[in-house]
Structure formats: C-alpha cells, structure tokens
Amino acid sequence: MSSETTSEGTRRRVPLTRERVVRAAIALADDGGIEALSMRRLARELDVEAMSLYNHVENKGDLVDAMVDDVVSGIELSSDPDWEGAIRRCAISAYDTFLRHPWACSLVMAPRSLRLEENPRLRYMEWLLGRLAHAGFSPELTYRGYHALDSHILGFTMWHLGHSIGADDITGGLSPDDFIAGLVPRLREAGYPQLAEHAEQHVSAPWRESLREFEFGLDLILEGLKQAL
C-alpha cells in the first residue's frame, strides 16, 4: 500500500519513481507471467492511475526494456583470469537468473527494439566476446565460440522454461511431480508409450537434474573450444 491517511485526513503519498515502477512490474511478471503485466494492473498494484506511470516510463516497451535490463544486470561477469571458469560461472549465473525471471529469457532472445545506448545485454555480449578474444582465440573461433555459447545459454534455458510446468492453471494445483505421474497412464493409453516412460523418468530424476544437463552441453562446447585453442 503506497498511501496512508494522516490525522487530518489528508494523504501522504509514497512518491512514484521509475525504480518503484520497474520493480513492481518485475514482481508482477515473476508471478503471473509477462502477459499478466498491463499498465492498468501495474498501476492498481501501485495504488495509482494507469496514466501516472507514463510520468516515469515512456511507454510499455520502455518499461519492458527497463525490466529486462534490471534482470540482465544481475548476471555475473566474472573477472577471474581463467577464461574458462569465468565463462562457466557467467553461463550458470545467466541460467539461474532466467529461472528466477522466466518471462525475461524470451525478451532477451527476441528484443523488440534495438538499443545502442549502454545496456546490460550489450555489456554481456561485449564481455563474452572480449573474454574469448583475450584468451587467444582467433577472430573466426571467437565468432563461432560466441554463437555456440550464447545459443546454448539462451536456447537451453528457454527450452527448459518452456517445458517446466509451474503454472497452476495447467497442473490444477497439483505438484509438478504428482501432475506428471498422473499423466503417465494417460499418455500410455493415448498411444505414446515412449513419452509415457520419458515422463516417468522425469518424476524419478533427482532435483535440479536440468542444471546438470545445462552444464553437460556447456562443457561440451567449452571442451571443443579448448581443443581448438
């Protein structure tokens, strides 16, 4: 609640700021997905009218850009002299970050506006390219390596997010594991025996299995790069 009533009945407002707006928008998107974010809903959350937001944000696109920047700026760009370890840490940090903000990954992959001014996404790209080039990779290998790494980081994360079923409107309130367990017999009788077994394996797989799969692919790329060096 952003307003309070004083003894005289007047209101003392917590002033709206760009940062408050962006933070509230991120919170809204974190639980409810990006499609739950509307200017009117966000305004209601901040106890304000929709058009007031436009004093702090150019338009919705600008707001979303700011949200993405805030999330991406949390990705660790280590200065560890060991390039491989630094890149590994960065990749895992990005993976973790996007799992915490599932709406952000697709916006990073497919930005709807090109922004050349200082911003965390460009900083991240520059950092990764710089680490490769400075590690001694040729321009060609730097080019290929960057593509392989960035596509794996964002691609795998996006893939994992797409397959994770956190939304209650799908699971009907059940835990993901219970939900999948209930799916298995239905898949089998629908004529998808392989899929049914696969789903069964998902239930019995240890927690955070997916991080290991992320690292598996990551190390494959890093190993290939090291050999080429």
Added chain:
Amino acid sequence: MSSETTSEGTRRRVPLTRERVVRAAIALADDGGIEALSMRRLARELDVEAMSLYNHVENKGDLVDAMVDDVVSGIELSSDPDWEGAIRRCAISAYDTFLRHPWACSLVMAPRSLRLEENPRLRYMEWLLGRLAHAGFSPELTYRGYHALDSHILGFTMWHLGHSIGADDITGGLSPDDFIAGLVPRLREAGYPQLAEHAEQHVSAPWRESLREFEFGLDLILEGLKQAL
C-alpha cells in the same frame, strides 16, 4: 477475395472452413508475426465478420493450436533404418520449417495448453524417443539424448530467429547486411569494439552460415551419443 457478385447482384460465398481459417491465419502470421494475428484482422482477410470464425474455431487458443499443428506436421519423421541419419534429417527439417514460420517455434517450446489428444508435436516426441530407444540406447541415455537433441533443435532455432533481423521496422527498409554494416561504426563509438568486430564478421560470413552452426552443434550431440552407444 472470397465473394463474387453474380449478374443479379446477389453474392456467392466461398464457404468458410476450418482449414481456410487456419491457412489464412498462418499466412497472416508468416508475414507480420504472431502479434499481427487478430480475429478481426483475420476475418477481414477472409472477407467475413470476426464472430463467424468462431463457427470453425473454439477460440483464439484453439486457432493457434491448429496453426502450430499444421506447421509441425510438416517436419519430416524419416523411417530411414539408419537412426543417426534419420534424426539428422528430422532436426534439419524442423530447423527449416521454423525458419519458414518464425512465430511457431516459441509456441512449440512454450505451449499454453496441454493437449493429450493425437497431435503432431507429441508424435514428433514419440518418434524421436522411439528412434533412440530402438537404436539400442539405454533408458537413461535415451532420456539424456532426447533432451540434448530437442533442446538444441528448438533452442538454437529460437536463438537464431531472435537474432535474425528481417523486420523492416527495425532495419528501416535496408537489407540486413547494409543495416548491420551501418551499425558497426556506431557500436565502435559506443564503446563496444568486440561487438563491432563481431557484427562485421556477420556481414562477411557466407549465406546460410547459421545452418552450418546448427549442424555443428547437432553433430556434436550425435557424435557424443554414438560414442556412448
């Protein structure tokens, strides 16, 4: 144009069908992106009122599901006895398919509804799992291999789509190459020398370079799987 005027001034309508609706929707999304698809716009395209579409489609979600099914059903599920070649062909076919329908990839990765009835996405999953299991992989390797392959196919494709700049509203009508070439000096003066060089390499890279990068990652996974077999 779906209506014509006879000599008496009455109209002979080409009857609306689910297939016509879905095909028109795909065409609309193909040029203009999925956000250009609205029921009203689609109706206008078919020379009909928006609500008439609902005689052939339950709601917009149902329409989008049908669009995705149509696209995914075009992916080749080869019965080549050589499992590696078959999977390779399938992966490249999927990559090509999604490049032709850029809006479809993210919908396949992050479906907004769970559909257990017969549908092409499940058929594809079952096929891939079946090919691996039948090739002699253990349940564990089948599980891992499926994840590695599917995440690379969808993840890399999505990543590539996100970075491809076909939209005129970004390039301002320039060809992608000319646009990127114009970007290079701006990146350099904005303090991103590595990015500038990377962009330069993009311009001089041969056409369809990205397919080779897709295959590079794909073969890396297939090679790793073969060794584990």
Added chain:
DNA sequence: GCTCCATGCTTACAGCGTAAGCCTATAACG
C-alpha cells in the same frame, strides 16, 4: 411445404495501450 440447424451477422462488454488535457502541491525566485 415445413422444419431444423449450420453458418453467417450484429450488438455489446470488459480490458488493453496511450494521446490530450486538467489539477494541485511543491520548488524556485523576486
């Protein structure tokens, strides 16, 4: 010829992003 119903059309509602303009509390300044 009569009935039924599939498939079209019309109207209406709530929600969306945001342009334009108004209102007021505070800051800046003579």
Added chain:
DNA sequence: CGTTATAGGCTTACGCTGTAAGCATGGAGC
C-alpha cells in the same frame, strides 16, 4: 512573503482486442 513554473498526479477518450449472446438466412431432410 507572494508569485510563478513545473513535476507528477488524475480524468476522459479513442481505437484496438477477444468473445458472449442472440438474430437472420439459406439449404438439407423429411
């Protein structure tokens, strides 16, 4: 202090969205 400028709220309004509800009609089956 009074005056004025401005920042940052609020209100109204427009054209867009998906779609619920109900009406109209043309052709099929009896």
